[in-house]
Amino acid sequence: MTAEGEADILLNLQLEDETSQVLLKKVLYVPEMGSSGLVSVRCIQAAGGVVSFAENTVSITHEGKLHGMARLQHNAYILQTIDLIVVNATENVVAQRARVEEKHGTLLDWHRCLGHISFHRVKQLADHHSQMIIDGSRTNPTCVSCIAAKQTRTPNSSPSTRRTTVPLQLIHTDLAGPMKTTSLGGARYYLLFIDDYSRYTIIYILR
Ligand SMILES: [Zn+2]
Numbered sequence: 001m002t003a004e005g006e007a008d009i010l011l012n013l014q015l016e017d018e019t020s021q022v023l024l025k026k027v028l029y030v031p032e033m034g035s036s037g038l039v040s041v042r043c044i045q046a047a048g049g050v051v052s053f054a055e056n057t058v059s060i061t062h063e064g065k066l067h068g069m070a071r072l073q074h075n076a077y078i079l080q081t082i083d084l085i086v087v088n089a090t091e092n093v094v095a096q097r098a099r100v101e102e103k104h105g106t107l108l109d110w111h112r113c114l115g116h117i118s119f120h121r122v123k124q125l126a127d128h129h130s131q132m133i134i135d136g137s138r139t140n141p142t143c144v145s146c147i148a149a150k151q152t153r154t155p156n157s158s159p160s161t162r163r164t165t166v167p168l169q170l171i172h173t174d175l176a177g178p179m180k181t182t183s184l185g186g187a188r189y190y191l192l193f194i195d196d197y198s199r200y201t202i203i204y205i206l207r
Helices: 043-046 108-115 119-128 142-151
Strands: 005-014 019-029 051-052 057-062 065-073 076-079 081-092 103-106 132-135 171-176 189-195 200-207
Touching: 005 065, 019 081, 043 051, 081 142, 103 108, 108 119, 108 132, 119 132
Parallel strands: 103 132
Antiparallel strands: 005 019, 005 081, 051 057, 057 065, 065 076, 171 189, 189 200
């Protein structure tokens, strides 16, 4: 993310039943963050403020006097603000300060990092995010994992091609058993005959 400006912000804060004014100095304007802003606890402490966390609330005091309150909402402490006034705004002076480190990788590295998305998408993303650097060639490499994942296997044999032209030309037979469970009639084996041409099947139950 890149800061596009810096300003001092005068905040009107809501306390229990009164209001308070606090001047935040050197606030960075980062358009990518949208309408929400972040206040650094460390910066408040550095300016002599005291930040205390209690159950669902945060209070900001300075020299024993309450100046601001934040309440827990959806995992974030939201500063109870009424409005704000921008003072001393300057544009583009601190653009470097909030710049996020660049990340490097080959096209194949990025493809793997991003869950094997298409190389075209990787390039599109890199074109839109200045911190995402593609090292080396932009020619689509070969991803062995992608090839393996998309490959289909040919079946071992083609679905039954009939080799016979008349009944009884070829008979398939199988004797199976002994079975673990004996039939009610006491049999533990069966003998099977299948005529290849007509698929006529006879089964003999054997003891
Ligand atoms: Zn892949």
